[in-house]
Amino acid sequence: MAADRRPTLTDVAREVGVSAKTVSRVLNEDGPASAQTRDQVLAAVAKLGFQPNLMARNIRVGGPDTTIGLVIPDLANPFFGAVARAIEDTVRERGLTLLMGSSADDPDRERALTDKFLARRVSILMVVPAVGADHSHLKSHRTAGLPVIFLDRPGVGLSTDSIVSSNRAGTHDGVAHLIGHGHRRIGFVGDLPVKLYTRRERLAGYRAALQEADIPYNRSLVASAHDQQGAKAATSKLLDLADPPTALFAGNNIMALGTVAELARIKRKDVAVVAFDDVSLAEALEPALTVVAQDPEEIGRSAATTALTRLDGDRSRARTITVPTRLVVRGSGEQPAPKP
Amino acid sequence: MAADRRPTLTDVAREVGVSAKTVSRVLNEDGPASAQTRDQVLAAVAKLGFQPNLMARNIRVGGPDTTIGLVIPDLANPFFGAVARAIEDTVRERGLTLLMGSSADDPDRERALTDKFLARRVSILMVVPAVGADHSHLKSHRTAGLPVIFLDRPGVGLSTDSIVSSNRAGTHDGVAHLIGHGHRRIGFVGDLPVKLYTRRERLAGYRAALQEADIPYNRSLVASAHDQQGAKAATSKLLDLADPPTALFAGNNIMALGTVAELARIKRKDVAVVAFDDVSLAEALEPALTVVAQDPEEIGRSAATTALTRLDGDRSRARTITVPTRLVVRGSGEQPAPKP
DNA sequence: ATGAAAGCGCTAACAT
């Protein structure tokens, strides 16, 4: 009944009547071993249900653990889920496993997670930096050879590889699409906080597109929210303006959900919409939702391959990889602007 | 330029001029320590940027690692993402971190992941069992006190705690909803493989609802698919039947996406639809999508609290917790059946 | 209040 101690290498060795090192050799296909010893060892391993203690091994070998620490804002956000899957797919053949945590965009939680990951001696650290987080504490680790990669946003206080979407250009193209259909009052439903990198970049792209068309930037057409509910309210607020927007640009996938839901609720199909980041069912909406699609698979893949290259000794200077977005025209951005 | 070795406890001890044990005492608030020693140690820790090697600590202490191994079919599936987040939220205050991997519903990949997790001496193991996977190899670990929890589906070859949705009752209610609006030819778009637990349970619920209404089960009204593209094709196939269904039940979130997308593509609003598992934008569709909503947060929370109870020594017999689903009526199930 | 020695499970380095 007592919870038996898990068998160790030594237990297996004793069972067979060889030394621990011999068992180790067989299991790691290190050095030579007679066929008979091999078989006996393998049999004993199976019999005892022995599983090598990876922590002990790592301690001895001194190298990093075969894990990759990944900090994202929210495990349940499909965008980051897709990124995570792409990372996993890319590193799996190298035997790396994901150690994951959500920061909820809280710098303290992010720090707690990275500290834990570092204490576990992860091979690679990947972080979607929270707003307000500082990363200078990672400098020494990076210098010591730990690949550190920032995802989706650049980090602060540390120069290292970053993978980001073409936020500014993508948003520009989305907004230009709306302008091309005659819209001049275009609302921007952005996420919060306003200091968030992606928010700032996308807003900059929005402004650039306006400027290009000689449309003055109008602050009252910019609304913000933390979540989907907030995005509904923000949308509602914009449409209640005395001189309301005829088109809306949603700043990310969550804002898109809220904006679209609110328009559906109030049955306003005349409002043109383009969203940043694709969402499922976009094509089933009426009109189907036009989006600036990100490429989470490519973001994850780039991050992983970059990190693996670093792990293999690449010490060249920090790169910033910008993964292109793609305007996917589905209809929602083509409502004509009403004649003035 | 050389990658400096990470500082160890001994490095800190040497820096201060005390023994390693003293540093350990200060850091773990074990035994006593003079205020002065404390301060010196802490200062040295900060100066050297020392971070205790958790693996070394765990080796010595012998206990499990403060991680929880979680195997899900797909990191990018929002349902499992929501489950994972709920687990994380529940275990965070206990200091547990998630070690995650996707099995892609492949028994070999599942096994590879669980083996890795076991080799890392996780505190808790949670698995969404892949079809065809056997879990008897986990028996000894469970006996030895490792909490093992099956999520979403029961496991095979091991009696342990499982958390599942009320698949059968939920589907029954969804199909009954369709029947209540006059439908008698109701298609079922299910996922694959057909042996999948959730698929079987949901199909059973579908059949039960039919039987209750004295509608004969018609095999040709059941179509299946692996993914969203396949679900589109399956939907198309059903509607192309000589005597096509007037209503459809989609067996999971992915099937729902495909079914809804296909109906939108061919502009068939007359077909009633109910889906198992909620999807984002369901309310923005026309008609809004009626679903049998699962409760991923509750599934994750139940799993986590059950596991923690086990970790605290609860050795009572294995429980199966069924998390209720909820019929969320939004309109898509209320198209009247055409008069014969 | 602090230290010395031993040992967790494993493997590197040198035997034999």
Added chain:
DNA sequence: ATGTTAGCGCTTTCAT
């Protein structure tokens, strides 16, 4: 082809 010794970084145990 196999064994021995030492030691990874830490904590336990027992001294002092």
